[in-house]
Amino acid sequence: EKIMTIFEKIVAGEIPCNKVLENDKFLAFNDINPKAPIHILIIPKKHFENFQEMDGALMGEMTKFIQEVAVLMGVDKSGYRLVTNCGENGGQEVMHLHFHLLAGAKLGWVDAATDPQSTF
Ligand code: AMP
Numbered sequence: 001e002k003i004m005t006i007f008e009k010i011v012a013g014e015i016p017c018n019k020v021l022e023n024d025k026f027l028a029f030n031d032i033n034p035k036a037p038i039h040i041l042i043i044p045k046k047h048f049e050n051f052q053e054m055d056g057a058l059m060g061e062m063t064k065f066i067q068e069v070a071v072l073m074g075v076d077k078s079g080y081r082l083v084t085n086c087g088e089n090g091g092q093e094v095m096h097l098h099f100h101l102l103a104g105a106k107l108g109w110v111d112a113a114t115d116p117q118s119t120f
Helices: 006-011 056-072
Strands: 019-022 025-029 038-044 080-085 098-102
Touching: 006 025, 006 038, 019 056, 025 056, 038 056, 056 098
Parallel strands: none
Antiparallel strands: 019 025, 025 038, 038 098, 080 098
8 A cells, every 4th residue: 555645645634734725636735834924835636746747737737726825825916935845955855746835024045055054
């Protein structure tokens, strides 16, 4: 039996989430450990390990869904950051494709060459 990721368990209703928006193909919910005043995770219900595995046509539909989340949260005009961590060097921890939508404040940006956390 295949081991499900935590996000697949959320899609299956086995684990609760703080839902923001949902349709038949996608789900948006609040990140449990927010890194900005607004920190939403947006996932396809179908399993893809990460962005590199994602289907292009479904990504087109997902684009519209993400834009709807931004409008719903009232940040479509003020702005936001959309991030997907892909694979080991990307720092991906949950192996089910997800986009982080970060907003609600002017966000900082680090330079990989000068960030003391970075080994680059
Ligand atoms: P990543 O490093 O891109 O894989 O990020 C995984 C994200 O999932 C982190 O920001 C976590 O805080 C978040 N996370 C993990 N478990 C849950 C959960 N049960 N509900 C909501 N967010 C979660």
